[in-house]
Amino acid sequence: MRPPVIEAIKIENYRALQDVEIKKLKPFTVLIGPNGSGKSTLFDVFAFMETAFSLGVRSAWDQRGGLRQLHSRGKDGPIAIQISYREQPKANLLTYRIEINEERGRPVVSREWLRWTAGAAQGRPRHILDFQNGSGYVVDESTGKKSQESLDGPDRLAVNALGQFKSHPRVAALRRFISGWYLSYLSVAEERKSPTAGPQERLSQSGDNISNVLQYLKENYPERLTSVMAALREAVPTLEHVDYETSPDGRLVLFIKDSPFTESVLASNASDGTLKLLSYLTLLHDPDPAPFIGIEEPENHLYNSVLPGLAQQCRLSSGHSQVLVTTHSHEFVNSCKSDEVIALYRGADGYSRVIRPNSLPLVSDMLEHGALLGSLWQENYFDELPEPKTPVIEVSRP
Structure with missing residues (x-):
């Protein structure tokens, strides 16, 4: 039985990711883009979540310099991370969201909820868990009854605390899922x-x-x-x-x-x-693999001819783990499918925007005629900025 697969992620006010939403994530996903586009920041969002679930929100917060270093410049509102996933391929969609502010130099989980989206015939999405500033409710999934709970402090995660009880199996599954992520920072030394x-x-x-x-x-x-x-x-x-x-x-x-x-x-x-x-x-042949594996810039120290084979190994591993790779390598991208690749670029406002190569008609057409995905990226076919609007100048008549 394979672990959950994240289908969408939404990020608000996290450094250059001021308002980014990525849907239709694949079990094997490759992030590309120029330096400073937000690839490493998106990779770090997953690392932040894993640290918050394994060592606590305070540890994840302090490792990154707190609000001053994490919050998008000149923007209001909490830092928010939201993931939508399915525990099994045809299971109902689950969405988890965490919002974090800072008070007196300490992180505060201002909102945290887990929502279950049932089939269309079963009505609106239902919250399994909903907390604000350390207090809220959780639903006993066997009886459907809500119980009010309070955490030790506002920097605690309700999922971590309540995920230890058998009466909350979906909460427990989420806790195991995120705390089991593996983010690679391999060092030859x-x-x-x-x-x-x-x-x-x-x-x-x-x-x-x-x-x-x-x-x-x-x-x-x-x-x-x-x-x-x-x-x-x-x-x-x-x-x-x-x-x-x-x-x-x-x-x-x-x-x-x-x-x-x-x-x-x-x-x-x-x-x-x-x-x-x-x-x-x-890592990729682990007999008991992590449910989510993140690899940043695997091309470092590797010869170009090795990269297509490594991309194929990542794709094979995505059958039992969700694999996320960031890369600058066109050779690696040449071995990827267009729906596996997500490109990030900085917009005119300085914040990251998302481009899906498979949504660009010209790119799709060129791929059908034998072009290589990485080569098209190298030639800047992915960076399609919207056309500026022509200003309307009103001329007063005499």
């Missing part, structure tokens, strides 16, 4: 480290435990490790195998062997691209 030995199930955000995860796969899911290595050898034909050894001081030391040579080399001496690709493939 971290990947070269030799961690303390011991199997670990999930790759860390920095990738510093890649050896531990390989140990876990080798001991518990050898067929997954075989798949990772097969995909890695396909991308790096000279690579023969990757293995690890336990040092006398109890640390895992990663070794990489190229086929022309008889001896392996330490991971600290291997290429940046090989280590980065190994981490991505290990």
